[in-house]
Amino acid sequence: MLGYTITQWLFGILSFLAIMFALMVVFTRNPVNSVLYLVLTFFCIAGHYLLLNAQFLAVVHIVVYAGAIMVLFLFIIMLMNLNADTEPRKHIATRLIAGTIGGMLLFVMVGALKGSEQLQLVHGGSSQIGLVKNLGKVLFSEFLFPFEIASVLLLAALVGAIMIGKRDTNINSKETTN
Amino acid sequence: MLNGIPINFYIMLSAVLFIIGVVGVMARRNAIIIFMCIELMLNAVNLLLVAFSTLHNDASGQVFVFFIMAVAAAEVAVGLAILSMVYRNFKTIDIDLLSRLKN
Incomplete structure (x- = not known):
């Protein structure tokens, strides 16, 4: 063609x-x-x-x-x-x-x-480097520590998103009591 | 079959996608669209990382793209939570109005 x-x-x-x-x-x-x-x-x-x-x-x-x-x-x-x-x-x-x-x-x-x-x-x-087997081997041998750090990061983001997105009832109750 | 595409084409494609993202960040007012343009820029970089990883036959580049995806997901979750809180307090997500930081 x-x-x-x-x-x-x-x-x-x-x-x-x-x-x-x-x-x-x-x-x-x-x-x-x-x-x-x-x-x-x-x-x-x-x-x-x-x-x-x-x-x-x-x-x-x-x-x-x-x-x-x-x-x-x-x-x-x-x-x-x-x-x-x-x-x-x-x-x-x-x-x-x-x-x-x-x-x-x-x-x-x-x-x-x-x-x-x-x-x-x-x-x-x-x-063959893009296959799951190959990438998994590299990920869990060479990059094991960054992988664990990434899991901590995701957990922190999860908690942070929930804390930020939550309606802040504490401040409102304080305002009403004052 | 060999993938007979010069690496320069991938560099050009990534540059064009990245610049579309940059122009979107500068030209739009909706904060969500700006977030999406940032995602576009991240993806342009990811594409180039994968292209070079294939060129050098090295898996590290693809692992790096994997980490970038994880960080992008975390960033989007926190960013959208912040945006929804801002919308609840100010009833707008127009960045030109939000840039005053008061009222």
């Missing part, structure tokens, strides 16, 4: 879709639509992971991001009753400046990468 392999076609299509959906996340007015476009972007990125032979990460990415985090976002948006486009626009100058800064950043990055003409090919087809 026009001299490209099927992997290259897949890469092109997935990249195009990811960038389009990411743009829609930023430019859609309705927050709910924005969340749904972000889910689609995450699915495209999971497709990239599959293309890179990182199967475990692709599955975890879909479960954690599209399954858990995005549900949390949708839940909060519904809770705050923001599902209409109630957001006032920023000033036009601010948005222009944001676009200009982004464009300049892109220009600098592309310019910096243009000089390095080392076109190293990514060889993903034969590698």
Whole structure:
């Protein structure tokens, strides 16, 4: 097909879709639509992971991001009753400046990468490192301590989120008694 | 079959996704959308880590992505809890209004 392999076609299509959906996340007015476009972007990125032979990460990415985090976002948006486009626009100058800064950043990055003409090919087809067995071995031997720290971090985040999100009855009762 | 894609393409794709996230953080007022753009930036970095991990045939990069996902989940949980508390007290999550820190 026009001299490209099927992997290259897949890469092109997935990249195009990811960038389009990411743009829609930023430019859609309705927050709910924005969340749904972000889910689609995450699915495209999971497709990239599959293309890179990182199967475990692709599955975890879909479960954690599209399954858990995005549900949390949708839940909060519904809770705050923001599902209409109630957001006032920023000033036009601010948005222009944001676009200009982004464009300049892109220009600098592309310019910096243009000089390095080392076109190293990514060889993903034969590698086995993305499999659960292999990653589990590395995770539980080399990275055992960071893994435990991550569990403590998740516990702390759990407790913190509950403490912050709880309605503070203590202060209210004090105010009423005073 | 070999994955015949130059690493530069992945770098470009990650850079573009990251910059879309940066522009979203600067151009939007809704705090939840800003959170989502931060997630987009994290994912751009994750994609590049996985690409380089495959390039060098080294599993450390993918383990690192795993940790980044755990930290992102913790960050989102705490951040959304803070946002919901802010909304309960101020009835808005517009950052231009919240930036005054009073009233």
